[in-house]
Amino acid sequence: MPQTMTSADLRIRNQVRLLRAVHDAAEPFTRAEAARLLGIGRNTAAALVGELEQARLLHEIPAETSGRGRPTTLLVPHPEGPLAFAVDFREDTWTLAAVELGGAITELETGEHDRTPNAFAEIRTAVARHETPRLAVLGFATSGPIRDGHRLHISHLGWDEVELDELIGPDWPRTVIDNDARLAGLAEARRGALRGMGTALHFHIDFDIGGTLLLAGDAQRGGHNTAGEFGHMPLSGSPLQCMCGVQGCWSLDVGANALIRRFGETPGYGAGRELAQEVVRRAEAGESEAGSALDDNAAALGKGLGALANALDPEAISLSGLGVDLIRMRREVIETHCARALMEFRRNEPPTITAGRLGEAGPLRGAAEVAWDAILNADWVKARLASRR
Amino acid sequence: MPQTMTSADLRIRNQVRLLRAVHDAAEPFTRAEAARLLGIGRNTAAALVGELEQARLLHEIPAETSGRGRPTTLLVPHPEGPLAFAVDFREDTWTLAAVELGGAITELETGEHDRTPNAFAEIRTAVARHETPRLAVLGFATSGPIRDGHRLHISHLGWDEVELDELIGPDWPRTVIDNDARLAGLAEARRGALRGMGTALHFHIDFDIGGTLLLAGDAQRGGHNTAGEFGHMPLSGSPLQCMCGVQGCWSLDVGANALIRRFGETPGYGAGRELAQEVVRRAEAGESEAGSALDDNAAALGKGLGALANALDPEAISLSGLGVDLIRMRREVIETHCARALMEFRRNEPPTITAGRLGEAGPLRGAAEVAWDAILNADWVKARLASRR
DNA sequence: CAGTTATGTTCTTGGTACGAACATAACAAG
DNA sequence: CTTGTTATGTTCGTACCAAGAACATAACTG
Structure with missing residues (x-):
């Protein structure tokens, strides 16, 4: 939200900050901790979380009590909340996984492919097999540079600047694609050694x-x-x-x-x-x-x-x-x-x-990160809040 | 302002955005254009500018009328507004200049130095000669890396990790220092070929x-x-x-x-x-x-x-x-x-x-940029607004 | 069992940007 | 010269937000 900013956008902004914090945190944290983390009052935190719970973005579960004080709740991804799918597309095989807010990952399916661009259609079918209303966005890791974001070049498959806009059509979910080395690095930076x-x-x-x-x-x-x-x-x-x-x-x-x-x-x-x-x-x-x-x-x-x-x-x-x-x-x-x-x-x-620290899973985890990045923003959260009230 | 954000901070934020826009613009723009640029209403723009004028950060001058419509004003730096000083410290010489919001630069003085760290004291004296209440911040371009922001190494002067905190003492204005090549690049990126x-x-x-x-x-x-x-x-x-x-x-x-x-x-x-x-x-x-x-x-x-x-x-x-x-x-x-x-x-x-495009002036212009960067933020603008009401 | 502590909840308050309506100062056309 | 057009400035009421204070609550402690 670099542009316009009304007081209503302020709320969205803080909600995005909160979701981002939950997504990036190594360990789940409580609502009270969240208030301290974002520098907002407990009352405001309660309001933010309440709306996010209604939008099925966050869920509150009782936190195991530790020490004095009134018990609080842990902020976790909503069990019916949005999912990002992540695909790691390799030389001969592919892997499809579902990733919750916070990064919890579930492998859904793996398959082999014939090293031709048909593979994309196969993967689309696999996505369809697991598709749920919870699916919000798809991250895709491939190898080789993707020039200007849409021309994919994979030399070891003999793909010479394949036009991605033809492979990833309007029937696909919202899709973000990038190359494996970059995504592996991103994953390390977000959840690994970096x-x-x-x-x-x-x-x-x-x-x-x-x-x-x-x-x-x-x-x-x-x-x-x-x-x-x-x-x-x-x-x-x-x-x-x-x-x-x-x-x-x-x-x-x-x-x-x-x-x-x-x-x-x-x-x-x-x-x-x-x-x-x-x-x-x-x-x-x-x-x-x-x-x-x-x-x-x-x-x-x-x-x-x-x-x-x-x-x-x-x-x-x-x-x-x-x-x-x-x-x-x-x-x-x-x-x-x-x-x-x-x-x-x-x-x-x-x-x-x-x-x-993520080993072979790097590209897949990185694909999940860019997928979540694509929706953890003011516009998407705003629309989500509006549609689920 | 990545942290706390109240509705009052919203105003500051928009004022910083406005100041930044004025600073970065290639040509001055009018108040009405500013409103469009920031995506805010004309009424809000009037309020923002009014406060900034009172704080002597912006000044409004009649814009030469062009076409129909009620005449408006051009937003320019306030004639009594803050100044950044910029220093380019070279092998044998130094240059001191004053830079307004928007980048207009006035050379104040140049001098030679004896290639020892004494040069910093000389420059401090020169700054004092030109010091005015308008001086808000000093940008300093030197050569050689500045490790961890405070250990300056200039091999061709034989300076081996000179401790900057001893050269730039508490009697200096708020000072930002960086090396010439980096600052020249920054200047090109902000106001030159890049x-x-x-x-x-x-x-x-x-x-x-x-x-x-x-x-x-x-x-x-x-x-x-x-x-x-x-x-x-x-x-x-x-x-x-x-x-x-x-x-x-x-x-x-x-x-x-x-x-x-x-x-x-x-x-x-x-x-x-x-x-x-x-x-x-x-x-x-x-x-x-x-x-x-x-x-x-x-x-x-x-x-x-x-x-x-x-x-x-x-x-x-x-x-x-x-x-x-x-x-x-x-x-x-x-x-x-x-x-x-x-x-x-x-x-x-x-x-x-x-x-x-900036030629020899690159480091000096870059020093001015980092100096302005240091104050064009919510904290400084907030304090300035509070002190000048 | 009473005191302590951390958190949740409620209500009031100050502040923000917005939208609508109106005012104003130029230009344009007849 | 007069009237309409256009872009901008100004005023006022509205919706919304986060903060702060005061109070309520649920644990733990001694």
Whole structure:
């Protein structure tokens, strides 16, 4: 509500703040705590909550009493309240889940797909199978950049700027779509390792590196919605040509493709991920060639992270995908090379480098976040309150 | 005002929005236009403006009548309203200026300094010479990172993490300090080449490269206030060791130091800037060795810009310092190498690369912006309204 | 069992923006 | 020169909001 603001909008605004607080909180809180949190009176809080309860957005349940004072109620999502559906669309499979206010997630269905845009229709059917009047919004995580918000490019499926407006038609629920690496980062920023950070970075390391800059819990999208291709900066000095059309990309030295290339296989997609996992297993088993491949990967990763830290000064950096393995097995290599790439004056407070806390669920959780973001605003809440009185 | 919000705060909020609009507008606007802009009624606008006039924050002057309708007034800064002072602190000199709401700037004094922290005391004296009750806040642009907002490091003056809290004491006016490259970028984003951009980058090219990421008109500061050291990423493949302690920095190939090194001089500070300017002049005169040095500089610049564009997806990039010369004389080289470093799928909409519009005044104008930012908020305006009724 | 404490509830109050109706000062057309 | 048109200013009554004070309530404590 950056624009007009009447006293009636004030109420809505506080209700949105309250819903947002409930959604973002790590633990449920009581109505009295909510009043303190928002800086409003107990009487006002009661009025806000009352209306939200009527609109089936919040529900009050008796809080287990602790200490003195009149017992109060815990604010929880309404059992008949709106749901966000979240879809994680991967190379061969998809997952559909329902997410309540507050982030509680229930997996609804998973399926395989044929790697063609038909998959979207299948997913729409799956959504229909689980559709309920409670469904309010759908978040969709895919891979590859979505230019200008509607042209989807997934190179490993051979999708060349597929027009999303044709795949996601008017029969779809309200839908928000974004790419997996960005959404995984967003999820870490909201509910994972990057929670509470003002400036942070997240990288998902798969075949190559995708990532996102997170500022105050929001993922940055760039001018054409294609921000985040950190893997395509020449940060580790590779002499090779990248499939993206540029020479020397960081992704040539970090990720599954780099591991595979080391063992004489042609980088690409498909079975490459399993090959990379095998390299990790062998390295864990102590095989020296595999270990040294991991060393190189970790060194290049660290070097790039240090360079990015110079420019962007993150408080913390989280990793997902292969990054989790690298940090588990080669933390020291990463940190050493990161420090070496950091400007000297900042080596005494390097960014924390950590594994993401949401693991494989990152993109799905991130999709849920952007879905909820799309409705946790004055306009939607206002309409909801008006329709349910 | 993210926290409490009563109906009284609503008025303040709208008044801040109005002041912000006046400050940010390219051209003055009338009271009726203001009402439309803020989405409020004419009556409300009259009330807001009336109070702001009484607080000597806004002034109404008759607008030259155009077309039909009752004549209205133009909203301009109050002639006795608050002033921000802005300081640009450079290698050997400083400039002090006064800036009104809306950005109108008056230079007050310039001076030289002895390159020691004494300079701050001299500047404080100069401020005192021009001090008026109208002075509300001081913005200060310096060079070098200011860690955690209070430890200033200026390597070319040999200042190693000077404690700002000792230099800027309680006898100073309310003071906001930041580094020149970041402030120059902010100024471009607010009043220059990057105006209105959601995502943009600015780079100041001097001995090396400093810059800032600008999102929705705000410069990003990072977790320790040291974001912006883009020059210390290995973007152009230099094999050399950088003075910052890292190998391969972009700054080794772009900027005055790179030009100087090419001609056998030791990079460093002092006379280097003039040497670099001489190289530029010689190149303009057609001297081939100088021209080729410029080519290399421009190529490395373009390459780095492309890499950064992949990651951050700016709509536009502006340059200051030596960058202005490079873009004037070698635009094509920069753009060619930028395109080459861009991922293929985005080469058809590369970021606009342009010279900054504020030239040498960038840091000063940026300092004025952060100074005004510090007071154009609910708390300050509320206090001002309360004290002047 | 009485006192303490934290919270819920009720009612009054000051303040806000809005809408409608009217006033005003320019221009335009005859 | 007069009358209509147009955009803006002004006044007044209305709906709404959050705050504050006073009181009620339900636990715990000693």
